[in-house]
Amino acid sequence: MLKEERFNHILKELKSSNKVFFENLSKELRVSEDTIRRDIDHLSKSGLLVKVRGGAMSPSVNPLSFQDRTGLFSDAKKVIALKTQQLLRDVQTVIMDGGTTLLAVAASIPIQSKLRIITNNMALIPILAHHEQVDIIVLGGMYNRVTQTNLGIQTALEAQKYQADLYLMGTCAIHSSKGLTAAVHEDGELKKVFMKAAAQTAVLSNHEKLETVEFFNVTGLSDVDTLITDLPSNDARLNAYRPFGLEIL
Amino acid sequence: MLKEERFNHILKELKSSNKVFFENLSKELRVSEDTIRRDIDHLSKSGLLVKVRGGAMSPSVNPLSFQDRTGLFSDAKKVIALKTQQLLRDVQTVIMDGGTTLLAVAASIPIQSKLRIITNNMALIPILAHHEQVDIIVLGGMYNRVTQTNLGIQTALEAQKYQADLYLMGTCAIHSSKGLTAAVHEDGELKKVFMKAAAQTAVLSNHEKLETVEFFNVTGLSDVDTLITDLPSNDARLNAYRPFGLEIL
DNA sequence: TACAATTTTGCATAATATTGCAAAAATAAA
DNA sequence: TTTATTTTTGCAATATTATGCAAAATTGTA
Numbered sequence: 181m182l183k184e185e186r187f188n189h190i191l192k193e194l195k196s197s198n199k200v201f202f203e204n205l206s207k208e209l210r211v212s213e214d215t216i217r218r219d220i221d222h223l224s225k226s227g228l229l230v231k232v233r234g235g236a237m238s239p240s241v242n243p244l245s246f247q248d249r250t251g252l253f254s255d256a257k258k259v260i261a262l263k264t265q266q267l268l269r270d271v272q273t274v275i276m277d278g279g280t281t282l283l284a285v286a287a288s289i290p291i292q293s294k295l296r297i298i299t300n301n302m303a304l305i306p307i308l309a310h311h312e313q314v315d316i317i318v319l320g321g322m323y324n325r326v327t328q329t330n331l332g333i334q335t336a337l338e339a340q341k342y343q344a345d346l347y348l349m350g351t352c353a354i355h356s357s358k359g360l361t362a363a364v365h366e367d368g369e370l371k372k373v374f375m376k377a378a379a380q381t382a383v384l385s386n387h388e389k390l391e392t393v394e395f396f397n398v399t400g401l402s403d404v405d406t407l408i409t410d411l412p413s414n415d416a417r418l419n420a421y422r423p424f425g426l427e428i429l
Numbered sequence: 430m431l432k433e434e435r436f437n438h439i440l441k442e443l444k445s446s447n448k449v450f451f452e453n454l455s456k457e458l459r460v461s462e463d464t465i466r467r468d469i470d471h472l473s474k475s476g477l478l479v480k481v482r483g484g485a486m487s488p489s490v491n492p493l494s495f496q497d498r499t500g501l502f503s504d505a506k507k508v509i510a511l512k513t514q515q516l517l518r519d520v521q522t523v524i525m526d527g528g529t530t531l532l533a534v535a536a537s538i539p540i541q542s543k544l545r546i547i548t549n550n551m552a553l554i555p556i557l558a559h560h561e562q563v564d565i566i567v568l569g570g571m572y573n574r575v576t577q578t579n580l581g582i583q584t585a586l587e588a589q590k591y592q593a594d595l596y597l598m599g600t601c602a603i604h605s606s607k608g609l610t611a612a613v614h615e616d617g618e619l620k621k622v623f624m625k626a627a628a629q630t631a632v633l634s635n636h637e638k639l640e641t642v643e644f645f646n647v648t649g650l651s652d653v654d655t656l657i658t659d660l661p662s663n664d665a666r667l668n669a670y671r672p673f674g675l676e677i678l
Numbered sequence: 679t680a681c682a683a684t685t686t687t688g689c690a691t692a693a694t695a696t697t698g699c700a701a702a703a704a705t706a707a708a
Numbered sequence: 709t710t711t712a713t714t715t716t717t718g719c720a721a722t723a724t725t726a727t728g729c730a731a732a733a734t735t736g737t738a
Contacts, residue, residue: 182448182481182482182483182486183481183482183486183696184481184486184490184491184493185448185494187493188490188492189631191492202714208603210700211697212699213696213698214696214697214698214699215696215697215698217695217715217716218696222493223492224560225559225561226493226496226540227496227542227558230493233705233706233713233714233715234713234714236474240625255668260475302551302554302567305551305572309574314573315571315572316571316572317568317571317583318551318567318570318571318572318579319569319571320566320567320568320569320570320579320584320587321567321569322564322565322567323554323564323567325558325561325565330567330569334566334587334590335569338569338583338587344444374544432686451724451725460687460688461687461688461689462688463687463688464686464688465688466725466726467686467687480725481721481724482695482696482723482724483724563685
């Protein structure tokens with residue numbers, strides 16, 4: 181029996197019952213459990229199934245194409261996304277970088293909005309598929325599978341060529357004395373470029389990111405124009421940031 | 430017995446049972462397994478079957494030959510895609526532009542391939558999500574919803590910064606006297622840049638595009654190194670292109 | 679037809695892939 | 709925490725595939 185026939189057997193069984201077990205497959209296909217284990221390993225690397233303890237399961241639906249089902253976003257992100265809409269009403273050109281918060285923002289943009297969005301965030305594209313009035317300018321670079329963003333020198337060089345009204349900054353750590361910091365060097369540098377390219381910078385942050393620090397400095401808080409969190413704007417936990425003169429939404 | 434007769438026998442058997450074994454074929458056709466192996470090699474390079482350990486399978490039943498969840502790809506595109514794989518074995522860096530044919534090519538790249546892909550084709554990204562050894566360099570620009578590609582001056586400027594071993598050209602019209610032409614101006618200009626950036630250019634084309642002309646000139650056929658269609662390489666409809674000294678797969 | 683050049687074929691051998699086993703490591707359960 | 713179970717890793721035996729080579733067959737040319 182060919183290896184690929186075993187693969188087909190496994191996938192067929194997975195299709196009908198949604199879960200397969202090493203033990204059963206080993207008996208059905210008359211090979212050792214090790215072989216089944218390796219088969220499943222192979223199939224999982226191809227994304228055709230996901231390994232679980234004792235066997236494998238069908239992969240969860242649509243990994244990349246449609247994240248715009250709002251149920252996928254946490255309440256905190258939805259709150260931030262809705263607050264952000266008021267900033268988008270008065271601008272033409274917006275820079276948006278990485279992070280799922282910005283996906284939530286994009287998902288809540290009204291379908292008839294007229295906007296130009298400059299981004300290195302590839303996950304944004306399918307979300308904006310039906311916004312025919314939204315122009316998307318993609319910033320190229322080395323694609324990062326984990327963050328689904330383009331990064332690198334090339335991305336920064338491209339970003340410098342544009343002028344935007346607003347920069348919506350997604351992922352970063354915020355600290356009242358250390359300012360904004362990023363976990364990835366290239367991402368941190370890119371954020372600096374984005375700030376220069378935009379007339380106004382708004383930082384979007386879950387309250388859990390407040391008073392945290394990452395390794396790479398981006399900027400001080402006085403360079404930020406607006407801070408948007410999931411907290412009420414008068415929440416005490418935001419007091420530390422009020423002296424910097426930024427607008428808190 | 431002629432080689433062509435063996436081919437026919439193999440393909441016939443493949444059609445009826447979806448799989449063939451070297452051992453059986455060797456006995457049936459009274460030649461050594463080596464000869465069968467070479468025959469299968471040839472048919473595999475012609476995109477008519479996929480080799481597996483011990484024999485070969487028809488591409489449609491091999492779960493690993495295509496990552497085609499949607500069943501979107503036509504037989505012609507699958508043949509072209511499988512033929513194209515032989516070019517990818519010896520290169521490091523490949524430029525791929527727009528068109529669904531190139532999506533089929535990407536979908537048939539083995540999961541363990543090591544490759545660097547330079548592209549303005551955003552639809553390529555989710556297909557290559559599980560190819561951890563494939564680096565993707567995205568070329569930025571104005572995103573076009575219909576073609577799912579980035580276009581414009583910016584895209585061309587970026588493309589000029591790279592050197593590639595191979596350029597796989599997707600959508601274009603081919604004519605024996607008019608050469609290659611494109612339907613969209615920016616796309617045509619970009620194709621010229623891609624050709625300059627790559628050491629070798631291969632044009633992928635459905636046979637229905639042969640002897641058709643679009644409005645924007647790209648280049649003459651003598652600048653093309655390889656032509657890959659869904660037709661057998663000795664098909665009479667390809668004769669018009671043979672004088673240009675390009676390799677026809 | 680005869681001869682040279684090319685292609686095809688089968689074989690030996692080296693390289694590679696698959697399989698099952700056993701020990702070590704990691705994970706879940708008590 | 710300890711214990712039981714599952715998973716990973718390394719290994720050796722076996723099977724398959726790729727490669728170079730020489731003989732045979734085929735093709736083209738005079």
